Amino acid sequence: MIMNKQNVNILIADDDPDYLFQFSLLLSNEGFNVIQTSSQKEAEAYLETNKPDIAVFDLMMEQHDSGFILAYKTKKVYPDIPVIICTAVGSETGMSFDIDNNWIKADLYLEKGKATSILAEEVKNLLNL
């Protein structure tokens, strides 16, 4: 199936209203259809009845690893959906994000500060657009 951007649903979960706004604007500017959620709980509720084409999760929301939990749950139900995890916690603080790790099933890990400039490109890459 050839994807048309208008038909691509991107689920975003971020409890920071500014990032949620920025990511949403940047992706809808590109013509994608964006679903905004502002907590792990809201994202889980959305995923229960919907299948997005790609998901972008903030790492720290209600819990310090909300993003990982969401990634895990998403992949369990929809293994084919690419998942991006965004966070301001960088490797310099010692938290390591090993994407190959079996538990953390994210396709890409983005640092929040850089995400605004490259998120749209990365989304297109992961969707082969």
Next chain:
Amino acid sequence: MIMDKLNILVVDDEPGIRMGVKRVLQQFEVDYPFMDEPIGFNVVDVETGEEAIELLNSNNYDVVFLDNKLPGIQGIEVLEYINKNMPETRVIMITSYASLELAVKATKIGAYDFVPKPFTPAELRACTENVAKQVFLKKMTKKLHKEGRHIRFQFLSLLSHELKNPIGAVEGYLKMIKERKAGNNIDSYDEMIMRSLERLNNMRDLIMDLLDLSKISGGEKNRELKDIDISQIAKEAINAMQPMAIQKDIQMYLNCKENIFLYGDTREIEMIFNNLISNAIKYNEKNGRVDVFIEETPKTVKVVVADTGIGISKDDQQKLFNEFVRIKNTKTKNISGSGLGLSIVSQILENYHAEITVNSEPNEGSEFIIVFNK
């Protein structure tokens, strides 16, 4: 529990001594008031220094009982080897009365203690108890250091998150403005500029809170303890918060008699009131109220800061006093804060051996209660 048994190596060519030490220590336990369980001993014995070194290279021993006069290499050489290669291992020299001079020399080059032979079981036990407590304390201190570092590390990770998050948000807005992501109409960017300023403001608050926190952790030297009028401090705090309260149409009341004195540091008590009152305003409803009560009994001063705000669920009440914890729900979504306020308050209260408790019902309000001992 940190350890159950200490490993002991006995090095002596006299079988009687080896058996004696083994028999006495295997049935011996050392108890210490703050230890979960008493420490027992595993005892291994060898005849020569060569055998001792071989064992020491492959096993960990906490304490070595070492005779000096050995068939091959001398005890003092084994001692030097241990000092060089196993600095954690304590050595107790077994010496004859005649060689007291040697014992002194051994202690000088790093033996922990010495027992002159022949020794009684009581002497052996006394000496062992001594060294066991020392080993225990050393291990305990090490563990505490490690935990301290871990907590500090966690704090720094969270701090970096809290500081980088707003920088990224502002950066994102600036890039969007630069690249005209919302079109060419300047008005479209008003909200982005406002949000950026707001985020920068919050960062400033966070930095101020961090400064407060570092002052508290700075220790005794910065404290100035004297009798202070706590009712006066409360009054000033309320006055200082008035502009913030007016914006949300919140009425504030101070309920107490004048001149209630508490022995403490003025700045610390100010920080407590500032944090509790500003929370009571921030997490309040429009047209709500904030009440500060100060009650004095002969032995205590009780402070209550009560609000008619959004309240806190039982689950959330548990996490409230941890650093960088902000209760996130739809009601708190638009309220900004560093997540440090209450952890500052509880750190200060540690200096006063006072506790803070919270009573709260969602949608009805919260009250924070502090009882100071006079």
